[in-house]
Amino acid sequence: MFLKKIHKKIYNFFSSFSIRLRLSLIFVAIFGVTTILFNTFVFKMMIDNLQQDFDDALFNYAVDVSEGVEIGVKGDLNFPPLRLDHGKILPFPLGTALIQVRHSSGAVLARVGNFGEFNPPYKKDFERIWGGEEATYRTIEHISNIPSAEADSYRLISFPLDNAAKPQLLLQIAVPMTLLETQISKRLTLLEFGIPIVLLIATFGGLFLSARALAPLKRMIDITQNIKASELSARVPVPNAKDEIQKLALTLNAMLDRIQQAFQSQERFVADASHQLLTPLTIMRQELELLQKTEKRDVDLFIRSSLQEVDNLANIVQEMLLLARADAGIGALNLQELSMDELIFDALSRCEKIANAKSIKLKLNIINESNEDRKMVLGDNDLLENLIFNIVENAIKYSPNNEVVSITLTYKNETSELMVEDNGPGIPDDQLPFIFERFSRGSNMEARVKGFGLGLAIAQKIAILHNAKLSAENHLGNGARFIFEIKNI
Structure with missing residues (x-):
């Protein structure tokens, strides 16, 4: 019941608007929803593509770093100091990358960078790699424990170092997502300002186009408002375009033709009826005047003649009433x-x-x-x-x-x-x-x-x-x- 009342109020509110405004609002609403949905889809696809490019670059970097880690023949580990390659252009700053090698037991075997209290997760990453994945990725958003963090979020890759069926060593690299965040932020800002501007342009464009489209209707209204009973020959203009407005104009003109014919028919009917009714009344008046002047008054003759004219009047009235009943539909x-x-x-x-x-x-x-x-x-x-x-x-x-x-x-x-x-x-x-x-x-x-x-x-x-x-x-x-x-x- 409450929803019905709300719906009725909204309907009454919009019903008070002109057709031009309602058409414009409907157009803007449809166009706006379509634009927002389309841009949301494009924005999501763009983020996914940027994320994929970022992950591909991070994977290549992890491969380069893993090549610098040496594993002895007997399985002993030799970790020379890990160095960063500054000759490559990557979508993240290499100088702030956090790199570590971790054993499946959780022990950190080597580390490069200022991790502070940051301890990257690893258990689920081992499980996924043991399940057959080449590498795992995750976004770390809570980075308050990373000293001098350069971005709001970091991207973490876990890459296996040994070639065993069940790898025991993971190379974990966390890099700031500064460039990716900047690109997303710029595009989001463009959408936040662009969509309202586009909708504003669409609103004015809708008002302009609806005004042009409804201009023939306005002319029809102006003309029909000035048509009076004495000027039924006026007709509304018929546009050249073969559309609904042309059909409306033709329908209105056809209706005006019928109204004009009906008025003319009624005028002829009134004139003819007046003549038909006047004839027996004139005869009765003449006979009554003659009866008044005649010395020898044949009353019966005059009464019979008058009754005959009264019968004629009654027949006319009866037929006119029957015709009126037929006209009633x-x-x-x-x-x-x-x-x-x-x-x-x-x-x-x-x-x-x-x-x-x-x-x-x-x-x-x-x-x-x-x-x-x-x-x-x-x-x-x-x-x-x-x-x-x-x-x-x-x-x-x-x-x-x-x-x-x-x-x-x-x-x-x-x-x-x-x-x-x-x-x-x-x-x-x-x-x-x-x-x-x-x-x-x-x-x-x-x-x-x-x-x-x-x-x-x-x-x-x-x-x-x-x-x-x-x-x-x-x-x-x-x-x-x-x-x-x-x-x-």
Whole structure:
């Protein structure tokens, strides 16, 4: 729980930074960790190489010194004074080297240099050499007992003098690691100062590069902040680089296109709706004024006329509410498993009165192309029934009297298809692309056909809401054909 709180605080703290700063910090963090790890690895490899070179030089020196030690034929030891060779250049000062010969019993047989109280260890060195090692090395760091020590640490080599299977004599040489310590110290100082400078440069470089990279985003923000409802034609600039920023710019422009179209559609809708609502209100006002002026008042006639206009107003409002519900999206749907034939029967029962008024026959055909008896669809019962009612009602309105409106339901394996055909005048080619727009009237018979131009717009909106397809076309001969296709479940 405590760690979670700490993590949340850190997250909230960094979330308050700008994207530019966060990108720079992430870049510096990744670059810094990588740089430190790489330099640590290189530094360790360098120390190992320097140590190996130092040990190789110390080994060669031990070989040279061992050649000056004489061992008699009978095993007696003859140690002439050990001398130092000053003619060679080695990574340690020869004048301060401490040299001694030691027996396996621990006795020191010969010694050169001021050892003071320094007593080099030897037991484990004998064991390792008896185990087969050519020589042993160790670093002596506690050298306070060496008089006039020249370095913080000494390197000790133990080298066998006799060639027995189990050597009894060791040549031990301890030399100061002054040069090695100096080289390590210089390189460490270089890293201690170099890495922070590199990270500082990387920080400013990251801030500069992130600012350049995010400059198009800043321009997009500035432009979108200035876009108003009255200036929806403005668009954000699209960079030439084919990257995520270009995709974002194209996405924003596409969204602005949709918003502009939606605003324009709403403006047309409001204007058309106002006109449609104003017409019956104007008629009612004129009739009421006429009723007020008329001496012989036929009240029943005026009441019937007013009621008719009220019905027209109610129908407009009802269709607009249905359209608003469709505009509300999928969240407004009451989805359930439905049968298309039942929906058609319910819609046709509502259309019978309209069809009988024009002596039009409604002919229903059901064709099953699937392997099952009946397919089900997923949708909103009221909305789908309204869609079917609207396209059938539209066919009845534009059909001449005493004609037939054909309704064909085809069950397919993947979809259910409803086709409604009438024998009316058809849809003019220039009006066909706009047949599903709000307040659009698809024929020059507009003056003789009652309606408000909302039915097909509502039907198309319902179809889109159900991921279905509603299309219109003219069939051979006279008349229009509407095809509604929805996926089965």
